[in-house]
Amino acid sequence: MRPGGEPLLAVRDLTVRFRTEDGPVLAVDGASFEVAGQETVALVGESGCGKSVTAMALTGLLPPNATVSGEVRFGGDNLQQRSRSALRAIRGREIAYVFQEPMTSLNPVLTIGRQIAEVLHRHQRLRGAPARRRAVELLDLVGIPLPARRLREYPHQLSGGMRQRAMIAMALACTPKLLVADEPTTALDVTVQAGILDVLRTLSAETGTAVLLITHDLGVVADIADRVVVMYAGRVIEEADVDDLFARPGHPYTRGLLDAVPNPARRSDGSLREIPGRVPVLASSPDACTFADRCSRADSTCRVHRPELVPGPAGHPVRCWHPLAPVVAGERR
Amino acid sequence: MTTVVELPTPTVVAPRSRRRALRRVLRNPLAAAGLVVVVVVLAAAALADLLAPYPFDLVDFDATLQPPSLAHWFGTDELGRDQLSRVLHGLRVSMIVGVMSVVLSLVVGVPLGLLAGFYRLLDPVISRLTDTLLAFPFLVLAVGLAAILGPSLTTATVALAVGLLPLIIRVARSETLRLREMDFVAAAVADGADDLELLRRHILPNAVNALLVQATVAVPLAIIGEAILSFLGLGVRPPIPSLGVMIASAQPLFRDGPWLAVIPGVAIVVLTLALNLFGDGLRDALDPRELRR
Amino acid sequence: MTAAPAPDPAPRAAAAPAAPGPALEVTGLVKHFGPVRAVDGVDLAVAEGEVLGLVGESGSGKSTLGRCVTRLVPVTAGSVRIGGREIARLSRHAIRPLRRGFNIVFQDPSSSLNPRLTVGDIAGEPLRQHRLGTAAQRRNRVIEMLDSVGLGSEVIRRYPHELSGGQRQRVSLARALVAEPALLVADEPTSALDVSVQASVLNLIARLQRDMGFACLFITHDLASVEYLAQRVAVMYLGVLVEVADRAELFERPRHPYTQALLSAAPIPDPAAQRQRRRVVLSGEMPSPVSPPPGCRFHTRCPVAVDRCAVEVPPLRPVGPAGALVACHLVGDDGTAPSL
Numbered sequence: 001m002r003p004g005g006e007p008l009l010a011v012r013d014l015t016v017r018f019r020t021e022d023g024p025v026l027a028v029d030g031a032s033f034e035v036a037g038q039e040t041v042a043l044v045g046e047s048g049c050g051k052s053v054t055a056m057a058l059t060g061l062l063p064p065n066a067t068v069s070g071e072v073r074f075g076g077d078n079l080q081q082r083s084r085s086a087l088r089a090i091r092g093r094e095i096a097y098v099f100q101e102p103m104t105s106l107n108p109v110l111t112i113g114r115q116i117a118e119v120l121h122r123h124q125r126l127r128g129a130p131a132r133r134r135a136v137e138l139l140d141l142v143g144i145p146l147p148a149r150r151l152r153e154y155p156h157q158l159s160g161g162m163r164q165r166a167m168i169a170m171a172l173a174c175t176p177k178l179l180v181a182d183e184p185t186t187a188l189d190v191t192v193q194a195g196i197l198d199v200l201r202t203l204s205a206e207t208g209t210a211v212l213l214i215t216h217d218l219g220v221v222a223d224i225a226d227r228v229v230v231m232y233a234g235r236v237i238e239e240a241d242v243d244d245l246f247a248r249p250g251h252p253y254t255r256g257l258l259d260a261v262p263n264p265a266r267r268s269d270g271s272l273r274e275i276p277g278r279v280p281v282l283a284s285s286p287d288a289c290t291f292a293d294r295c296s297r298a299d300s301t302c303r304v305h306r307p308e309l310v311p312g313p314a315g316h317p318v319r320c321w322h323p324l325a326p327v328v329a330g331e332r333r
Numbered sequence: 334m335t336t337v338v339e340l341p342t343p344t345v346v347a348p349r350s351r352r353r354a355l356r357r358v359l360r361n362p363l364a365a366a367g368l369v370v371v372v373v374v375l376a377a378a379a380l381a382d383l384l385a386p387y388p389f390d391l392v393d394f395d396a397t398l399q400p401p402s403l404a405h406w407f408g409t410d411e412l413g414r415d416q417l418s419r420v421l422h423g424l425r426v427s428m429i430v431g432v433m434s435v436v437l438s439l440v441v442g443v444p445l446g447l448l449a450g451f452y453r454l455l456d457p458v459i460s461r462l463t464d465t466l467l468a469f470p471f472l473v474l475a476v477g478l479a480a481i482l483g484p485s486l487t488t489a490t491v492a493l494a495v496g497l498l499p500l501i502i503r504v505a506r507s508e509t510l511r512l513r514e515m516d517f518v519a520a521a522v523a524d525g526a527d528d529l530e531l532l533r534r535h536i537l538p539n540a541v542n543a544l545l546v547q548a549t550v551a552v553p554l555a556i557i558g559e560a561i562l563s564f565l566g567l568g569v570r571p572p573i574p575s576l577g578v579m580i581a582s583a584q585p586l587f588r589d590g591p592w593l594a595v596i597p598g599v600a601i602v603v604l605t606l607a608l609n610l611f612g613d614g615l616r617d618a619l620d621p622r623e624l625r626r
Numbered sequence: 627m628t629a630a631p632a633p634d635p636a637p638r639a640a641a642a643p644a645a646p647g648p649a650l651e652v653t654g655l656v657k658h659f660g661p662v663r664a665v666d667g668v669d670l671a672v673a674e675g676e677v678l679g680l681v682g683e684s685g686s687g688k689s690t691l692g693r694c695v696t697r698l699v700p701v702t703a704g705s706v707r708i709g710g711r712e713i714a715r716l717s718r719h720a721i722r723p724l725r726r727g728f729n730i731v732f733q734d735p736s737s738s739l740n741p742r743l744t745v746g747d748i749a750g751e752p753l754r755q756h757r758l759g760t761a762a763q764r765r766n767r768v769i770e771m772l773d774s775v776g777l778g779s780e781v782i783r784r785y786p787h788e789l790s791g792g793q794r795q796r797v798s799l800a801r802a803l804v805a806e807p808a809l810l811v812a813d814e815p816t817s818a819l820d821v822s823v824q825a826s827v828l829n830l831i832a833r834l835q836r837d838m839g840f841a842c843l844f845i846t847h848d849l850a851s852v853e854y855l856a857q858r859v860a861v862m863y864l865g866v867l868v869e870v871a872d873r874a875e876l877f878e879r880p881r882h883p884y885t886q887a888l889l890s891a892a893p894i895p896d897p898a899a900q901r902q903r904r905r906v907v908l909s910g911e912m913p914s915p916v917s918p919p920p921g922c923r924f925h926t927r928c929p930v931a932v933d934r935c936a937v938e939v940p941p942l943r944p945v946g947p948a949g950a951l952v953a954c955h956l957v958g959d960d961g962t963a964p965s966l
Contacts, residue, residue, distance in 0.1 A: 021353075046820040046821060046822060046823075047820055145909075159911045161911055189683035189912075190847065190888065190892045191887060191888060191907075192683075193893070194891035194905055195908075198905075216821060218821070219850075219893030219895045221895070222894065222895050222896055222897040223893040243897050246895065246896060246898075247898075256822060257822060260821050260825035261821060261895050262825075262851055262853060263850065263896065271829045271832065271833075272825035272854065273825060274822065274826040274829060275822040275826075516733075516738035517739055517740040517741075519698050519732070520730070520732065520740075520751075520798070520801065520802075521740070521751065523696055523725060523728075523729050523730045523802070524725070524751040524752040524755050525722050525723075525725040525726065525752060525755035525756050526751070526755050527719070527722060527755075530755070534740075534743075538742040539741065539742055
């Protein structure tokens with residue numbers, strides 16, 4: 001896809017199984033994708049598609065009832081073979097996380113400044129005045145007004161948007177190479193979200209950090225992603241540059257998702273596209289297309305043969321036996 | 334072709350969550366052991382007349398103060414009465430008083446708790462009542478009441494029920510406060526339900542889990558309470574054997590017949606421990622935080 | 627899926643007497659929770675059979691407004707008329723018989739259905755409470771209603787936890803509409819659902835509304851779904867309405883600076899269009915409803931505010947040819963709006 005060198009993050013055939021009370025669940029089914037340095041990649045899908053599990057699996061953040069296989073290469077290093085303590089060191093210093101609900105990730109009894117200082121001390125041995133200066137710098141970078149004053153405040157004194165900015169500042173404290181943002185704006189209002197997205201968009205340009213954005217919101221994807229990886233029932237089903245994906249979706253599911261969103265920019269007076277049925281919960285990986293039961297294009301092939309992720313009619317990889325042909329612009333309903 | 338696409342097509346299973354909770358309790362070894370002990374004790378207490386090798390009040394002066402033997406597994410007391418038979422009957426008394434006092438406490442406490450949680454105006458009145466009751470430790474309260482009412486099985490039960498009342502009211506009230514803010518209760522209001530319907534149909538059934546857990550915690554408290562009341566002569570009176578009565582009467586004989594006090598004591602400990610373990614397991618199993626999908 | 631509710635065997639009275647005037651009329655509505663001024667003087671009307679979208683961010687008071695007009699909470703001051711009947715000051719008891727005429731659907735399908743009742747009981751609750759028809763008639767009506775929300779009769783013995791989020795929201799809709807109310811308040815009915823499920827629920831609401839003809843107050847933070855569903859849109863900020871206009875008018879010519887900022891902030895699923903758009907990022911966040919700013923409540927964040935905005939409260943007044951209502955000093959009577 002992209003010219004030159006090894007990507008920052010390369011996930012190969014990542015598979016995650018959970019043991020649950022209701023039996024085994026296959027959450028991620030051989031997912032492969034890459035993130036290059038300074039790139040913003042969106043991992044998109046509906047709940048249950050495995051996107052968050054994938055993000056957690058990168059640095060071993062999953063609970064003990066999960067079994068992970070496959071390869072996660074980060075900067076040429078196979079993370080799957082690293083010890084827990086080595087992963088802990090990588091987490092925060094090289095790969096930082098930002099989650100949906102900042103309040104649960106921040107310590108309520110410590111000031112924002114103290115929490116950032118701890119990160120700086122833990123990973124960069126920075127303390128005292130230099131640490132303080134760096135903390136102010138970071139809050140400023142994520143657009144928090146009056147950063148010096150905010151350092152003395154506790155999480156509950158900040159609004160939701162400011163807390164999320166503070167989380168991002170903490171995540172950036174050690175200038176990680178990769179920021180994994182799991183639904184970072186889902187709990188926020190649109191006018192607040194706009195500000196956070198601006199921060200994320202300028203991030204790679206200003207700090208060189210690559211972003212892996214986990215989201216279900218196609219509007220957010222269109223706004224800040226360079227490349228999009230679509231997941232469905234644990235599998236990557238399509239991967240494309242952002243313009244390509246929105247203009248020429250190859251997988252019927254991707255197309256369904258795009259048409260399901262009421263889109264003011266291209267009004268249609270008909271009703272919204274529905275996708276009948278629901279996401280299957282898989283116990284094991286079927287030799288079939290997992291979307292076949294919900295797909296209007298499905299035939300007998302789809303039900304008995306596993307489609308591979310191969311370049312489709314629009315040129316980008318699609319996991320479908322009958323991918324959609326690109327539509328001439330303007331013809332789409 | 335091993336196409337295992339398990340679509341979530343649920344079958345009709347009646348209140349599955351509770352049956353599921355029981356399964357989860359049984360997976361917890363301590364709670365399962367507790368349940369087994371409780372069931373065995375309940376069965377033994379219920380069948381005491383059949384299981385007891387001797388009538389509990391059969392005096393045999395030829396066999397006084399005998400240590401445990403094949404003829405008398407738990408030995409005999411100073412009147413030659415078979416201790417096994419007496420412990421079995423004592424367990425029956427313990428279980429009856431324990432369960433009945435909790436039932437009585439639920440009958441009175443649940444409506445009070447529901448009202449306190451539902452009506453802001455009633456809350457201070459009922460909460461003041463529970464606060465007043467709580468000002469006395471459970472046992473002091475029960476002992477005081479039993480002393481006023483006079484010793485008998487009934488008064489012991491009533492005294493213990495009053496003592497347990499704050500525990501029940503508190504849980505019923507807090508559950509009501511929590512549930513009345515739920516959207517399904519608002520939806521029921523929008524559907525035209527009156528207050529009685531809201532409490533009876535929408536709030537109470539959803540508070541049952543929490544009350545069940547509290548009840549399993551209250552039963553061992555009541556059992557210990559009954560033993561202490563009886564020990565103090567404020568509960569069951571001889572010759573009806575209660576574990577507390579047995580310990581009390583064994584006290585002066587401790588040097589000659591230590592088993593007389595130890596065995597009923599162990600019985601109380603085992604029973605209350607089993608109930609507590611089961612209660613803890615039940616609480617964990619019903620805890621909504623544990624109900625992951 | 628069925629197109630229209632089948633002819634109905636159960637004797638049901640007409641949902642509401644054909645009262646003159648709008649299905650819902652709110653005047654000077656105020657709701658304070660202690661010091662929190664959640665709704666602070668709102669005038670609003672929803673015509674019979676109309677879908678009015680009420681848009682706002684969290685803390686705007688939009689959900690409180692929905693709970694006031696359905697009288698799930700007492701009203702501090704002002705008037706709420708449903709089908710011409712004043713309900714703002716009626717006691718909880720006196721409202722009960724009137725509740726047939728209006729109902730509400732909530733956001734979270736996992737908490738808005740009683741987990742201890744079966745779907746059949748839940749959907750039949752309004753019929754039961756209002757003692758409509760015999761048990762058999764009620765059952766038929768419930769099956770018919772479940773059918774028209776796209777659920778088969780086999781679900782009536784299921785419990786909510788056995789259903790998916792989308793199915794539960796369908797049950798909620800069936801419940802709210804089973805007694806054929808003249809007004810439905812839908813409080814963020816799709817916000818907790820996945821995108822593809824959202825679409826089907828929005829389509830369902832649109833179809834039910836067409837078929838049954840109820841008026842709908844559709845409360846949401848999602849502009850796209852308002853644009854899809856509503857005929858008219860009201861924008862709420864910090865307890866007050868800042869703009870009310872027909873859908874096309876509002877989306878094509880947003881006039882209030884807040885409306886403009888809101889529209890520009892909503893991400894649209896089209897990268898090319900997204901890049902061309904100019905986005906207005908508001909400074910700061912919504913002030914506390916405990917002490918709302920004096921004058922125009924938006925002036926603290928408004929990029930074009932002038933001195934007057936901090937002192938004088940702008941009334942919601944008609945501007946422009948299309949009859950939009952805007953509460954902003956800077957919008958001219960001819961509808962010219964400040965450019966951000």
